[in-house]
Amino acid sequence: MAVTQSTRPASGTRDFLADDIRRREHVIGIVRDVYERYGFEPLETPAFENIETLLGKYGEEGNKLIFKILKRGEHEHTGEADLALRYDLTVPLARVVAQYQNELPRFFKRYQIQPVWRADRPARGRFREFYQCDVDVIGTTAPTVEAEILGAVSDVLLRLGFEDFSVRLNHRLVLSGLLNAAGVWASQQNDALVALDKLDKVGIEGVANEFRARGIDPAATERCLASFHQPESERPEDTLQRLERTLPQDSSVMNLREIVALVGDTPAAGRVRIDLSLARGLSYYTGAIMEVSVAQLAGSLGGGGRYDGLVGMFLGRDIPACGFSFGLERIIVVMTERSMIPDAVARAGIDVLVTIWNHETRDEALRLARELRRSGLRVDVYPEADRLAKQFKYASARNAPFVAILGDDERARGEVGLKDLRSGEQASVRRSELGATIRSRLQQTDGGR
């Protein structure tokens, strides 16, 4: 045998076979439909960007995870990079907004469903190439935007069949307000947030240890833990009242209050919890931040927030913006485990296989296939005049619900043998009515396509 190489796709990437693609497109179709109902318009941007476009937008950790593309030609050996694969869909959007500022409507609502790349270590529900489904609204600081986005996101999950998701909401300025009030120095606030983000995993004690390890003042630590500690299922109203006592007249607390109130009139009603330990790693967030999760998955299904300064990094003049991003693979991981994607979605390949009776009647089979295709069916023709048993076996393997047989007897009567592989029933049908017969039988069982 010849020398073989690994045929596995590169680590953290996947091949998608037909069944996978149909499953993914089923989910993407619902996401797109819901986003469009909320008035978002599609956008696509290139897989790679000039490297300066991406660097410095995601924080230190993010910079390291950007896939960089070496300069081509004689510069290759220097290791210098001038391009990079996009790391998310938000920064390319900010670039597009800056580039086309005069052509876009006053409020620009766009959705974007495309792959992004991260030089991360792969894990469950985490890939190096994965799809994000983003929605963003550019051009206003109004809290109706946060409410509509959370509404759209919840609508997507409900339409997909999720009953048990929860929305966690927080605010970058509330976080820094609380840390300031507790007396944590500005230079230590990032460290403090990283530690607080683990609150739900390591508990109060764990966070206190982290604070100590990072050299944060013990008195400040105590005040911090007091204001960040929350009962498991604290209602938003109670969290807000607590925040108002610690940070009276604070505009970011008022902003959260408005968002919580407005969300009550969207499909996200009743699912929002203010989670003070939610920090979110990306450095471009400036206001409200949010995540959506289900208990079953360690990470989140998606996250987002307000980033009023990002467009300004391209334009020199700030334009407010807020958005949310779903991880398609994470949704699919959970939906697959819970069998939430109907089997019929994955299996729906062809409607009918036309068999070849013998070498002399191949043309007859091709003509029949053409007739059936004209009637709107998805038709495969068996390529060789094999034994019928093999042709049937192939039809089964392809999950074809019907097999058409152009036998001598049938042909003599102007009919075609039609076998329903699902029930095993076989009938002889007038050739002119074959397409209509198959379509009506499919409709009965599938509710149409």
Place this chain on the structure above:
RNA sequence: GUGGGUGUAGCUCAGGGGUAGAGCGCCGGACUGUGGCUCCGGAAGUCGCGGGUUCGAAACCCGUCACCCACCCCA
């Protein structure tokens, strides 16, 4: 990046110093007008890779790589 686990047929895995195995899948046949069920037959593996110990290594030791799980970080 840190810790742990696992690498044996296309897939899932058994075998723990003495002849390379099972189930599923695949191919052929029983069944020259019919898939699934059944039965019969067959193909397919330098046991991840390199070195060491041994008369003898898939097995034991060292190294290395890959994958999985947890942590970190994230969608």
